[in-house]
Amino acid sequence: MDDGVYVGNAGKDAALDRGWLLGHFKAEGGPLHSDAVEVKWGVHARGEQRAQWVQGEVRAALLVLISGRFRLEFPGRSVLLEEQGDYVVWGQGVDHSWTAEDESVVLTVRWPSVPGYAVSREEVQDGSP
Template identity: 60%
Template sequence: MGETVYVGNAGVDGAGNGGWLLGHFAPPDEIRHSTDVEVKWGVHPPGEARSRWATGERRTTLLVLVDGCFRVELPDRTVRLATPGDYVVWARGVDHSWYAERASVVLTVRWPSLPGYRVDPPVLR
């Protein structure tokens, strides 16, 4: 059996994997491997945006603003997260994109953890 406790730093551990800390992409023998959930520590400079819309989503997502000002674009509305602790949840099947209005830190939790969703790195607009 692998580790039963892992201690790390989200900024350091997520740096090599686009901010993702926990999910199917972690080596199977690590405690951070999960097919149930994914967790991301997202650090976004001002003007950074998702490279393209996520479509055909098969996961539920929770996104919590830790710091900054962050916009989540959904098909029927835009959600602006401006106060630490603001959050949005969207269901499977809801397309989305995002944009960092100011330097922002967000915590994202998605479930389940499914392979095949990697997109191009974010872009500055």
């Protein structure tokens, strides 16, 4: 019976969809589908980085460091998250990229949930030795 409630494990569920737990890309009608917000449990190896900058961003975002060291790049500014709970928020129109300086786990919330920004697994660069 579908009661509109989903219970899962972020670490296990994240592996099914490149880390994304909730958003427009999940099955219509289910509790994980949302056009309002996206949530990602990102597990990144040391040296992993986004292959290309997000440009023309139409979403706002919150990224919270769970563990590790994670660097975000913005035009003219670099932000290093080092302590559990460090976070950064950026608004619509702010281009960005990222690099995992150590093995890292981050929680990302983006709003609204819109298509067009996915980078394939093959495009994420693994800079580990």
